[in-house]
Amino acid sequence: MEKRISDSVINRLPRYYRHLTDLLESGTERISSRELSEKMNITASQIRQDLNCFGGFGQQGYGYNVELLRNEIAKILGLTQGYTAILIGAGHMGRTFATNTKFESRGFRLIGIFDTDSKKIGQEVARHTIRDYREVGSFIEEHQPQMAILAVPKDAMHNVAEEMIAYGIRAFLNFSYTELSREDEDIVVENVHLSDSLMRLSYKLLENNKKNTVTSQK
Amino acid sequence: MEKRISDSVINRLPRYYRHLTDLLESGTERISSRELSEKMNITASQIRQDLNCFGGFGQQGYGYNVELLRNEIAKILGLTQGYTAILIGAGHMGRTFATNTKFESRGFRLIGIFDTDSKKIGQEVARHTIRDYREVGSFIEEHQPQMAILAVPKDAMHNVAEEMIAYGIRAFLNFSYTELSREDEDIVVENVHLSDSLMRLSYKLLENNKKNTVTSQK
Numbered sequence: 001m002e003k004r005i006s007d008s009v010i011n012r013l014p015r016y017y018r019h020l021t022d023l024l025e026s027g028t029e030r031i032s033s034r035e036l037s038e039k040m041n042i043t044a045s046q047i048r049q050d051l052n053c054f055g056g057f058g059q060q061g062y063g064y065n066v067e068l069l070r071n072e073i074a075k076i077l078g079l080t081q082g083y084t085a086i087l088i089g090a091g092h093m094g095r096t097f098a099t100n101t102k103f104e105s106r107g108f109r110l111i112g113i114f115d116t117d118s119k120k121i122g123q124e125v126a127r128h129t130i131r132d133y134r135e136v137g138s139f140i141e142e143h144q145p146q147m148a149i150l151a152v153p154k155d156a157m158h159n160v161a162e163e164m165i166a167y168g169i170r171a172f173l174n175f176s177y178t179e180l181s182r183e184d185e186d187i188v189v190e191n192v193h194l195s196d197s198l199m200r201l202s203y204k205l206l207e208n209n210k211k212n213t214v215t216s217q218k
Numbered sequence: 219m220e221k222r223i224s225d226s227v228i229n230r231l232p233r234y235y236r237h238l239t240d241l242l243e244s245g246t247e248r249i250s251s252r253e254l255s256e257k258m259n260i261t262a263s264q265i266r267q268d269l270n271c272f273g274g275f276g277q278q279g280y281g282y283n284v285e286l287l288r289n290e291i292a293k294i295l296g297l298t299q300g301y302t303a304i305l306i307g308a309g310h311m312g313r314t315f316a317t318n319t320k321f322e323s324r325g326f327r328l329i330g331i332f333d334t335d336s337k338k339i340g341q342e343v344a345r346h347t348i349r350d351y352r353e354v355g356s357f358i359e360e361h362q363p364q365m366a367i368l369a370v371p372k373d374a375m376h377n378v379a380e381e382m383i384a385y386g387i388r389a390f391l392n393f394s395y396t397e398l399s400r401e402d403e404d405i406v407v408e409n410v411h412l413s414d415s416l417m418r419l420s421y422k423l424l425e426n427n428k429k430n431t432v433t434s435q436k
Contacts, residue, residue, distance in 0.1 A: 007226075008225075008226050010418070010421055011229075011418065013417070013421070014411070014414035014417035014418060015411070015414060017417065018411065018413075018414070039399075040399075041399045041401075076421070077417050077420055077421045077424075078420040078421055078423060078424030079417065079420060081420070081424060083420055083423065085416075091314070092310040092311070092313045092314035093310070093314040093318075095310045096309070096310035096311040096314065096412075097412055099310070100311075100395045100412070101412065101413045101416065102413065106413055106416065106417060107420070108416060108420070146423060147416075147419060147420075147423070149416075154318075170423070170426070171419055171420075171422070171423040171426075172419070173416055173419045175412075177318045181257075181258075181259045183259075185426075186426065186430060188419065188422040188423050188426050189419075189422075190415050190416075190418050190419040190422065192412065192415045193232070193233070193236065194314075194315055194318070194319065194393075194410065195236075195319045195320065195324055196232035196233065196236075197391055197408050197410045198303075198319065198324065198326060198365075198367075198391055198408075199231070199232035199235065199295050199297065199324060200228070200229065200232060200295075200408050201365060201389055201390070201391045201406065201407075201408040202295055202296040202297060202299070202301055202325070202326070202365075203228060203231070203294070203295045203296055204389070204406040204407075204408065205296060205301065205364060205365070205388070205389040205406050206295075206296030206299060208388075208389075208403075208404065208406050212404060
């Protein structure tokens with residue numbers, strides 16, 4: 001079952017995974033594409049098309065087996081690999097991410113939070129004691145996390161990333177309001193730019209206003 | 219020039235806009251798709267394909283006029299509409315967003331920050347004094363913002379959204395770790411789930427590891 005899955009399907013998979021997890025936790029065993037469609041606010045035909053990529057989980061008239069489908073998506077997303085992550089930066093961004101992300105139910109373990117600010121070191125965040133960034137090298141050597149989550153100031157990001165790479169980290173989730181871009185084939189990066197979402201909302205609002213104007217002119 | 223632009227192009231537009239803004243600020247007047255491609259780490263043919271949708275800004279051998287292209291993208295995204303926004307919630311999420319988003323250079327104005335917590339009300343965040351949430355109704359009536367950015371606790375989100383809708387807000391950027399979904403045709407929502415980015419990174423890491431395993435078996 002090795003097929004190439006398109007980027008836009010991959011981009012939607014985390015959302016499917018979240019909704020299926022909610023359904024499972026509320027005890028739902030099966031769901032039709034129509035019900036899932038209403039819950040997720042996307043068309044049933046889009047859902048059928050997306051989930052067909054993984055084959056065999058939807059049966060005409062019976063819907064999807066929630067647990068099987070969720071487990072298959074988890075496997076595709078690598079959530080069954082037991083990846084561990086460290087968080088660099090315990091400012092507002094780092095704290096909100098550490099506190100609100102359900103790491104375990106997404107298949108991850110957050111194993112350490114680091115900062116350079118002596119006022120923050122020793123504080124508790126999301127049941128972790130913030131560690132001194134100067135110890136990050138030996139920590140990585142000992143615990144071998146696969147991922148680093150960067151929530152550091154813009155100006156510090158590139159230096160921190162280079163240090164993490166030197167310590168052997170190969171996957172970065174970057175919240176630092178500036179893009180990390182690496183040519184190296186063996187390094188993967190997910191840049192999150194929060195202001196992009198504001199621009200996407202702006203687009204939707206403008207389109208909606210155009211539509212409403214057209215409607216009211218009829 | 220009214221054509222339908224695909225969702226995946228729309229999703230990439232904010233990133234083009236950011237990069238073009240950086241180029242403009244650094245004084246670059248023209249850029250080839252190859253140079254833009256290296257800067258953005260996507261293929262030159264993808265760039266040409268995306269930007270062809272807006273027509274006329276790339277000339278064979280001359281590249282793109284940075285300012286014209288940026289202005290066109292701004293128009294498409296609604297960034298020239300002068301939309302104003304209020305932020306509800308001045309916790310870690312709200313603060314990091316208010317502090318790090320370049321509202322003005324993205325074409326927006328943040329005109330008020332609100333919270334229910336008496337310890338936060340009166341504090342300064344991003345050159346705004348945090349206001350009492352109880353005054354939000356009269357504030358909206360007076361200033362007529364188009365957008366509300368929700369950075370409130372999960373459990374409070376739906377109530378806050380309903381109140382905003384009652385006050386006349388029609389566009390929501392939702393950072394509240396739970397989805398806002400409205401059937402109403404005239405309401406637009408952009409839900410941001412930060413943990414989705416962790417799952418996308420996990421997928422990339424897994425795919426990369428698979429590729430490297432295949433390569434080293436050769």
